[in-house]
Amino acid sequence: MSERLFIFDTTLRDGEQVPGCQLNTVEKIQVAKQLEQLGVDVIEAGFPVSSPGDFNSVIEISKAVTWPVICALTRAVEKDIDVAAESLKYARHKRIHTGIGTSDSHIKYKFGSTREEIIERAVAAVRYAKRYVEDVEFYAEDAGRTDNEYLARVVEAVIKAGATVVNIPDTTGYCLPSEYGEKIKFLMENVNGIHNAVISTHCHNDLGMATANTFSGVMSGARQVEVTVNGIGERAGNTSLEEIAMILHCHKGLDIDTNINTQMIFPTSRMVASLMNMPVQPNKAIVGRNAFAHSSGIHQDGVLKNAGTYEIMNPKDVGLDDSSIVLTARSGRAALKYRLGVLGVKIDDEDKVDKIYQKFLRLADQKKKVTDDDILMLAGADTAEGRAVKLDFLQVTTGMGVKSVASIGIDISGQKFEEASTGNGPVDAAIKALKKIIQKQMSLKEFTIQAISKGSDDVGKVHMQVEYNGSVYYGFGANTDIVTASVEAYIDCINKFR
Ligand SMILES: CC(=O)SCCNC(=O)CCNC(=O)[C@H](O)C(C)(C)COP(=O)(O)OP(=O)(O)OC[C@H]1O[C@@H](n2cnc3c(N)ncnc32)[C@H](O)[C@@H]1OP(=O)(O)O
Ligand SMILES: CC(C)C(=O)C(=O)O
Numbered sequence: 001m002s003e004r005l006f007i008f009d010t011t012l013r014d015g016e017q018v019p020g021c022q023l024n025t026v027e028k029i030q031v032a033k034q035l036e037q038l039g040v041d042v043i044e045a046g047f048p049v050s051s052p053g054d055f056n057s058v059i060e061i062s063k064a065v066t067w068p069v070i071c072a073l074t075r076a077v078e079k080d081i082d083v084a085a086e087s088l089k090y091a092r093h094k095r096i097h098t099g100i101g102t103s104d105s106h107i108k109y110k111f112g113s114t115r116e117e118i119i120e121r122a123v124a125a126v127r128y129a130k131r132y133v134e135d136v137e138f139y140a141e142d143a144g145r146t147d148n149e150y151l152a153r154v155v156e157a158v159i160k161a162g163a164t165v166v167n168i169p170d171t172t173g174y175c176l177p178s179e180y181g182e183k184i185k186f187l188m189e190n191v192n193g194i195h196n197a198v199i200s201t202h203c204h205n206d207l208g209m210a211t212a213n214t215f216s217g218v219m220s221g222a223r224q225v226e227v228t229v230n231g232i233g234e235r236a237g238n239t240s241l242e243e244i245a246m247i248l249h250c251h252k253g254l255d256i257d258t259n260i261n262t263q264m265i266f267p268t269s270r271m272v273a274s275l276m277n278m279p280v281q282p283n284k285a286i287v288g289r290n291a292f293a294h295s296s297g298i299h300q301d302g303v304l305k306n307a308g309t310y311e312i313m314n315p316k317d318v319g320l321d322d323s324s325i326v327l328t329a330r331s332g333r334a335a336l337k338y339r340l341g342v343l344g345v346k347i348d349d350e351d352k353v354d355k356i357y358q359k360f361l362r363l364a365d366q367k368k369k370v371t372d373d374d375i376l377m378l379a380g381a382d383t384a385e386g387r388a389v390k391l392d393f394l395q396v397t398t399g400m401g402v403k404s405v406a407s408i409g410i411d412i413s414g415q416k417f418e419e420a421s422t423g424n425g426p427v428d429a430a431i432k433a434l435k436k437i438i439q440k441q442m443s444l445k446e447f448t449i450q451a452i453s454k455g456s457d458d459v460g461k462v463h464m465q466v467e468y469n470g471s472v473y474y475g476f477g478a479n480t481d482i483v484t485a486s487v488e489a490y491i492d493c494i495n496k497f498r
């Protein structure tokens with residue numbers, strides 16, 4: 001049977017310590033409910049003594065969620081513990097998380113104290129918290145830089161005092177993965193009664209090693225990990241929840257399970273990013289915009305042949321619809337053909353594909369990212385030759401205080417037709433003139449005009465949807481003259497009628 005790893009989420013506590021990430025109570029409840037659906041085991045809801053707002057949030061979160069343990073953080077100070085206990089009164093499952101700094105630096109500079117006195121304060125805090133709740137977690141702040149022999153004494157003492165979980169934080173993100181793993185191993189092997197408590201990791205990312213350190217701790221026997229959504233947290237952040245969850249999901253051979261519903265990862269990430277005004281970096285593992293985007297030709301060709309060539313996880317497993325193929329100057333024909341296919345343009349003739357590809361490369365060298373509209377325009381320009389209906393000429397008179405009038409010339413399979421019409425604007429006049437030539441029961445369903453680079457000399461891009469004979473046809477036109485672009489889009493639809 002696989003082993004269970006408990007996920008302790010501290011997005012609402014360590015994550016919320018980030019400047020600019022503060023949430024109001026309503027927003028915290030929204031995140032807490034989402035975390036419950038995601039399947040976290042523990043929600044660290046706040047530091048209740050710190051402000052009336054945080055106290056109130058812990059109360060409201062306790063009322064709002066059912067399954068996860070609600071945890072409140074304190075210093076090794078009686079008043080903090082009293083307030084934390086009060087804030088947890090509505091929680092179905094409650095935990096007080098108390099602790100004190102144990103590194104020589106903290107003992108000397110923060111507390112002006114001694115190692116022996118710190119052990120006494122640690123034990124007293126755990127005992128005091130036990131008066132209120134059964135489930136007491138102890139943190140040895142800056143354990144990452146605490147001497148292992150001394151740390152083992154602290155851990156043994158707090159477990160004896162009743163701690164159910166002991167947290168070994170690498171508060172400053174200093175440890176190497178091997179060092180942190182050895183620290184946990186040392187405790188597992190040298191603390192009497194270690195199996196009476198769960199050992200927890202809490203790693204910071206100051207040197208970019210938070211996830212590696214957490215994983216190393218788990219390999220050495222830690223069975224709770226303290227993590228945040230998107231890895232947010234004090235300074236460079238905490239270990240990200242999604243990274244640990246997906247490491248264990250991908251490496252099934254480790255035989256360690258979590259309760260995380262991985263398909264909720266992406267929506268949760270986006271919710272937290274938006275509520276906390278903290279955008280996710282594009283290359284962030286699992287949840288970054290580019291985490292499932294393939295942009296170079298060799299990768300794209302491989303992924304299109306078999307996703308497993310470059311994807312170690314299924315994007316659906318983290319709640320994304322699919323991976324994406326992004327067209328850039330480094331893309332090849334396979335990706336271009338694929339994208340055109342997705343957009344409904346099927347081209348089997350390889351010479352034609354090659355022609356579009358050469359144009360695509362010229363455009364891609366000028367633009368960082370080639371959009372769907374761009375490639376539709378390139379494909380449209382290329383296939384215009386073979387169309388039955390073509391625009392020969394268009395003349396429009398329009399302005400303020402005059403009626404718009406349009407004259408149009410259409411070539412239908414070599415035969416020329418001309419018509420004119422008035423309208424309530426130049427596009428209306430031109431399309432009415434066109435309809436006099438193409439006498440079919442067709443109606444415009446969707447019409448959008450867009451500028452590409454927003455200058456007044458820009459190319460206008462027109463998308464249209466025209467209904468004919470029970471079907472809707474998609475058409476596209478691009479021209480510096482938006483009336484011409486509109487007529488071209490309409491004709492594009494007509495050429496697709498079946
Ligand atoms: C590593 C972490 O992330 S720990 C959590 C960090 N989060 C926070 O600090 C947010 C909440 N904090 C606060 O709202 C405030 O700092 C409070 C309410 C806790 C304390 O406020 P103040 O009483 O004004 O104290 P202040 O913040 O200036 O200093 C902290 C005091 O707590 C002491 N302290 C710090 N950690 C601990 C601890 N774990 N146990 C006991 N005392 C502690 C410090 O030594 C200092 O005491 P001193 O004033 O006697 O020197
Ligand atoms: C309060 C503790 C757990 C902490 O956040 C840290 O040490 O980083």
Ligand SMILES: [Mg+2]
Nearest residue numbers: 014171202234
């Ligand atoms: Mg922390």
